[in-house]
Amino acid sequence: MTDYISEYKKKTKGSVKLFDKSLKFHVNGVSHNIRFFEPYPFVVKSSSGKNLVDVDNNKYTDYWMGHWSLILGHGPKPVKDAVKKQIEKSWMYGTVNEQTIKLSELISKAVPVAEKIRYVTSGTEATMYAVRLARSVTGKNIIAKIDGGWHGYTSDLLKSVNWPFTESESTGVVNEEKIVSIPFNDFEKSLEILKKVSNDLAGIIIEPVLGGGGCIPANADYLKGIQEFCKKNNSLFILDEIVTGFRFRFGCLYPTMNLDPDIVTLGKIVGGGMPIGVMCGKKEIMEYSNTKGKKKTERSYIGGGTFSANPMSMTSGFATLTELKSGKTIYSKINSLGDFVRKEITKVFDGKVIVTGKGSLFMTHFVKDGVTEVINSSQAAKCDTSLLNKYHFKMIAHDGIFFLPGKLGAISNAHTKEDIKKMINATENFQE
Ligand SMILES: Cc1ncc(COP(=O)(O)O)c(C=O)c1O
Incomplete structure (x- = not known):
């Protein structure tokens, strides 16, 4: 290990200087906790195709691929061309725009549950609203998630993320008793836990392949059992397909398992590398967020925000999905x-x-x-x-290959x- 550290230090002299500067401005030098690794992360200056290039001109074949969002690789030409064209027109409208409607047409055809769509700018936001909507629709409070399930930093789901799944992940989070967690792929044990909270269970949120939790596919029977429990219990079944949506096929993973979720969240790939989060849901559920004709006591007040459905994300998402569909x-x-x-x-x-x-x-x-x-x-x-x-780390230091240490790898079309x-x-x- 020591040898690899010296090898890394020798070739990343520019990075260490810049990262020292970054430490002055940013907690732990980063703006996302997982981006730090020992002894210090290299600092990237550009990327193209399968490669990242750092400030010392080291080239790395990238398997992190922008938090797994870059299924076509870095800067694929059709997406770059579309984004350039859009930037000429402008990059922020803050109004209803054509680009959004085009992306929604594509998504709604490929994702059956997407009868209505709401865009936000991160997966975190999408899961935050999904939870709120489930509570509004059912009038219940408790949300069940998976041990090791990761849905972003949304306060409502920041529980049971890291082993041993029993301690709070953070101070500053309240009402954690309203979140219960269940073991992945173990229906009997999950059912035992769910039955105890069934009266107040608003919904269950699950990734069909645990991403941050270890890149582990769900067993279809497990998901079917959970879905059935939700339907019988009048709780919403929420699938978080932020990693899996458009990753394995043109659409979501759930139709391949004959599932029928109430809400699906998307992100990453559908933004083509630009900021995005998406809530897709059945019409009667999504309509709870309609501010027209609904009293405050009836509605679910969910966002967007300033940058939701911005033309850049919509354009790069549309170009990416178009490429995936035709390729x-x-x-x-x-x-x-x-x-x-x-x-x-x-x-x-x-x-x-x-x-x-x-x-x-x-x-x-x-x-x-x-x-x-x-x-x-x-x-x-x-x-x-x-x-x-x-x-x-050995591959980073010695072989010019980048995995974010400890994380799963993603292959793109550029590999x-x-x-x-x-x-x-x-x-x-x-x-x-
Ligand atoms: C399954 C899943 N849900 C939600 C999120 C949060 O998305 P974002 O990082 O865009 O907030 C992630 C991020 O990795 C994720 O893997």
Whole structure:
């Protein structure tokens, strides 16, 4: 490890200087907690295709891909062209605009639940409103989430995010007793917990593939069971597809599991790398947010904000989805590269790892403490996360390959099989 740190320090002399400056202005030098890694993160000056370039001109093949939002890679031409054209017209209207309607037409055709759509500027905001809407619609208070589920920093969902899922994640958050958490992929135990709060349960929010919680796909029967419980209990079933929406196919993941959620949240890919969050829902549910003809005691007062549905995000989202829709081979290509990478990393580590994921998302878990499967966040947390950090850091320092240490990797359309083979090669050379 020490060698890799010296190697990293030698090649990132410009970054360290700039990061020292960043520390003066920003807590821990960053504007998103997860962007910090030891000894200091390199500072990026540009990106293109599959690559990030830092201020010392080091090039990294990127598997972080803008928090997994850049499915077409950095700055893909059709998106860049559309954004340039829009910027000529202007970048902020603060009014209803054509660009929004175009994006909504695409989303509503691909996502059956999107009978009505509301745009915001982050996934955090989208899940915050989804929770509020569920409470308004049902007149109940409690929201259930998954142990290890991540829905952004929304106060209402900032519980049971990190192992051991029992301590509060933060001071300054109130009414945490209104959030309960259930174990992923364990229907019996989840049901036990849900039954205890059923009278006051407004909704359940779940990611169909746990992202931050370990890149773990949900079992379809588990989600079906949870959905059925919600329907019987008059609680809303909310799927957070901010990571999974348009990641594996043109649309959401839920139709492939025959699910029928009440609300779906989207973000990341549908903004094509510009700020976005989206709430999609059935008409009768979304209408609770209609301020026309509804008393304060009846409505759910949900946003936007200044920058919601801004023409830049709408344009880059529309161009990205258009490209995904017309590029018939994109999904089959990146999904099969994902299958390849899972198989090869598993082979290289020969019994020491479990590689989880789906399609173009993957994560390596170094097993320890008798873990034999990773189907929930507890098992993921019991794996050797410091070894995963070492493995990722080695690739940053030595191989010009970037994973945000400890996080899942995302393959974009800009990656090739050659890139994946290089990463496998770098994996073979990793020594603990
Ligand atoms: C599943 C999920 N929901 C919500 C969010 C929050 O989105 P944002 O970071 O845009 O606020 C994230 C972010 O990674 C996420 O993974």
